[in-house]
Amino acid sequence: MNTVVTVTPNPALDQTVRVANLALGEVNLAASLEFNAGGKGVNVAGCLADYGIATIATGLLGSDDAAAFDAMFADKHILDRFVRIAGRPRINVKLVDTARHETTDINLATSLPSAADVEALEQRVVELAAPGRWFVLAGSLPPGVDVSFYRRLTRSLHRAGACVALDTSGAPLADVLAASAAGDMPDLVKPNRAELEAALGRSLADDDALIEAACELVKRGIQYVVVSLGERGALGVTSKQAQAQTRTQTQAPTQERASAYEGWRAAPLRVPVASTVGAGDALVAGLVASLAEGHPWDAVGRRATAFAAGKLARVGPHLPDRATLDALAAQVELSTFSVAAHPLRVTQHQAV
Template sequence: MITTVTLNAAIDKTYYVDHFATGTMTRVPKMHAFPGGKGINVARVAHLLGEPSLATGFVAGSNGQFIEKELAKQGIGHDFVSIEGESRICLNIIDRSTGASTEVLEQGPCAASGDLEAMAAKVGELAARSRIVSFSGSLLQGVPSDFYARLIDTAKAAGAKVFLDTSGDALLEGIQALPYFIKPNEDEVAKIIGRKLEKESDLYESILDLIRGGIACVAVSLGEKGSIAGFEGQLYRIRAPRIEAVNTVGCGDSFVAGMAVGMSRGQSLEECLRLATASGTANALMEEAGNVRPADVERLLSEVIIERV
């Protein structure tokens, strides 16, 4: 089973408008609302790819009830920790005249110390019956920056392989616990390493440094250009298929889901990277974030180009 942890779960709302401008009234002819947050997106895509998955994290209030109810409708297992307050709403406004996307993200509720203890216990319980535990997204208010590191230690002690996809101090602290897989972007790699990346070869060496430091697999996103990954001292350049993107929000989460599914199935690293890239690309063909059509993923697999560096 793949367990995903979303500490700051959300309702993702997407507004499709004919023209978006600030300082004016805008009518919304089309809207989608569904459970969101990076880890929930990972769980959804893993489920769509046919792999058993379960979503956990914090939920709060009526928005939290909506998240749980909608996940149940989608057939996605969930076991959240409920806290006081109201889960956040993340709004994505898509201007259909230009294709531009504008995101407005609420902060979310605040976790108390007792909530953190409940979450640590939940992760330990679920990790004991999971092959992979994937931690994704931002920290909730009231959660210390080293909390991911604590949860990673807990999940590893229970025997699970750990993924981490976050940013800022949560990433810097989290990698100290040596997760199995991380997916930073170039700016985040520079912050981790503590030096500016002047050229692509600097990125190569930085990835190898992270692997030598104890993180087994590192994949660095390059956006529509694909990614560069490292595993067991070998570097890979992955080129994504060319498509006409509909919505790129959630592509990174879908990439993580593909990696988790591939590793859960015992596939080779190149097969995992191929599935991850096809999944991330397939997400861009959908209006909803963290959603793929399995037929698209299957079709795109053969279009992914992987070269050893």
Template structure:
């Protein structure tokens, strides 16, 4: 089994609670809050643990909230590697209204990074990786990090040589898709993100496959995955294009499907499975995740039950 290191550059302590109703101008009497560690890479490590694997979670942490973050990870059994943040780790707040059932999410920015802070982070990451391992870069960048920082991280790790799997969004994703990224093994995005980058709708599987194949040909990544929600997932590599089917399951919450996909996909690759099998595992974990409530990730029992029914097919362009 290969070593897995997940990287979360702007983690958060997530505070969740409920209130009878959420209205302006009044004190909202809330239930006892629950705390959890949040962030893309952390969720990937969490999914890997749920599915029976092991990873190390590289997180930046600062202040009292940073200490709480580390304690929360330890309580979950996730091996964390803390890197000092240039300020207090952010705390995000989610409040569910008992009256309407709606959730209100308040997302904080996190501490601001300087160029010197970014250089220290790159040095530390290089010391944490090796050629035999997998590195997962997932989640948002922190304030102050340049939009091309994901590209900078990938370039800086070429000498240490981990196989890099990237699942980011927004401007950093656009930057990655603008040119070649030697060293980027896998780039994953969802349908909305791919259409945003493409600048037009991608209504069919073949459209997504052509889009992903073009990114591979341009050297953006060795493998590009486009998640099409209930229509499954598309994978393009130099060996061709594949589609993995998603099952028709009752949807409770789509939150966490992407992180569950990346966790299962990465775990399969770390175990030496081929891309096709990893695609099946990722798609099945995403399917399992949408059946769970709120922010809960996939459940191993659901993953095991759904996996035999996740079919693969080649897409010929």
């Protein structure tokens, strides 16, 4: 089984409070309080480990009050390679309204890493690099860390032959997507619509605009582009050439020339919701796990959607067992399409 490394520069201790019909400005009676190790990369690591993928977690973690992280890594058999820094992890308060199925996030400030801390993390990541190994670079950057951090890591990892999945937003995402060198571009990105619009500086009002933007990124060197659409599911695009590497049979040359890209559109599964926090991180875990296992592109979309659905029923970075995930994946409604390069033209296929 391939080992996956997650990198979380800005982890958080998630404090989840569950209350029915949250009333702002009034006294509310909470039904439960739960603490979980969090941050995008940590959430991805937890889901990968539950799925059975050997997982290494690294990043910058405050030494004070890190017991929840230590317990999670020990319980899920995640190899802890975090760089410990002075201070405590930031605290994120999640107010889950169980009646309205809504979650309100209150994110607090984090400990400030030193330049030496950041340098130590970059060195740690390089030490963990191996040909073909997937790295997940995820989440926000702590104050004081240059926005080019993820782009520099991606360049170093590619030089070592590793594969890079990026899940971030704002200035760090815009910095990566503006890169001119192919080696600075990740192998997989997973923004949501608003994050992609902000990074590209234009509106993406419908699926055609999203597909066009995704194809542009694939053409520039990102092999896999997935846009999460919340309650509308997700959309994924890759190149025919990239997908051919995972197939056991060679596709006919005429068909390769006719369509440069192929994609899928996955509808979300309707499942009981305990918390929406981390559903996007579970989607990333499903994408990386499926790619690491060499699944066809449509199967990648199906299983990643199952990961997200499985996470919704749980508070914290946890998934159900493989049998449950297999059953969820079988229920996913997924349609495929292909895109011709000149001119850019989408051909819809039947649901699979």
